[in-house]
Amino acid sequence: MLAVQRGDESAFQQLFEKHVAAVVGFATQFVGTRARAEELAQDVFLQIYRTRARYLPRARFATWLYRMVTNACLSELRRADYHGRVQSIDNTAPRGDDETARIEVPTRSTEDALESREALDGIRHALEQLPPQQRAALLLARVEGLSYDEVATALSCSVSAVKSLIHRATITLREQLLEDRT
Amino acid sequence: MLRCSGVREDLTAWIDGALPSRRHERVRQHVAACRACAAEAERVRAAIEWQRRLLARALAVPDVEVQPLQARLQQAVALEHRTERGDRSVSVWTRMWQPGMFRPLAVTGAVVSAVLAFVAFAGGPSALLIPLGIESPPAAVASQPELFKDYSLIQHLDALEHFDTVESMPLDDDQTTQNG
Secondary structure: OHHHHOOOHHHHHHHHHHHHHHHHHHHHHHHOOHHHHHHHHHHHHHHHHHOHHHOOOOOOHHHHHHHHHHHHHHHHHHOOOHHHHOOOOOOOOOOOOOOOOOOOOOOOOHHHHHHHHHHHHHHHHHHHHOOHHHHHHHHHHHOOOOOHHHHHHHHOOOHHHHHHHHHHHHHHHHHHHHHHHO | OOOHHHHHHHHHHHHOOOOOHHHHHHHHHHHHHOHHHHHHHHHHHHHHHHHHHHHHHHHOOOOOOHHHHHHHHHHHHHHHHHHHHHHHHOOHHHHHOOOOOHHHHHHHHHHHHHHHHHHHHOOOHHHHHOOOOOOOOOHHHHHOHHHHOOOOOEOOHHHOOOHHHHHHOOEOOHHHHHHO
């Protein structure tokens, strides 16, 4: 990012290539469609480019990145026209561009594959039931590997609030999936 | 000794290693001594493990086509560059009228300038006040008011039928006639 600040265009391209897939995956959990998630990812990287002069290397780049991504996702959820553009979360068919159907699940048999796909669908469905702040905190910590301090920075809240958000999300998700199984 | 309800609220952060060291140690001691909290801690630990594993797979989006996305982003960045260059070429005067903190200042300055220009062209502030009777005219005007009076050249002009009768019409002022 420091190279980007110095005007190194190739460094910006490398940053984009390194993080764009993760950002699209994260954003898809909020905006519902992959196409919209890709647009949002582009907007975020453009914003990073615009504000590159303001970046201070006090925190990891990922923290700064996911702060922008989370803000953009939560803003999207708050937009008045959001519900008109998001596909139904109750749709049992694979979402978006059939991306879930093409996820390669390393299994030993067809039965295992079906079970794994069911598990992934179940966890996606359970995720969508979580309040957006809990969802964001959980994904940042569990998937993106941010520490509680970094999640607090990304969500602009206190560490104790993050502790509570992640705990509630963890328990709710566990109970939701137990319900689905029974 | 900590209460079970307080410990259970902290179990996720405890397993994640996100508690301050002193609190971490107190929770550890409680879990070691409390069978119910120990069982709950194991359930939370198992949940965290499978969530960590499955969430990553649930979020994975296959075949993100980086090149088209990158191309669109580069176009946007190029546009950004052009805009930045364009902004620098815009004059200070134009930028003053852009929305922002300088607009009120610019408007105020323009209004003050307009008033000052009007007053200057009109002959100073007193010139505006003379017709209102607030200010006295200059001494030169006061001593010879006839020089500055609006005279009608010819009286009864609307009664004239031919211009050759102009000479016979009474004139308003001899001096005006001589000058005219």
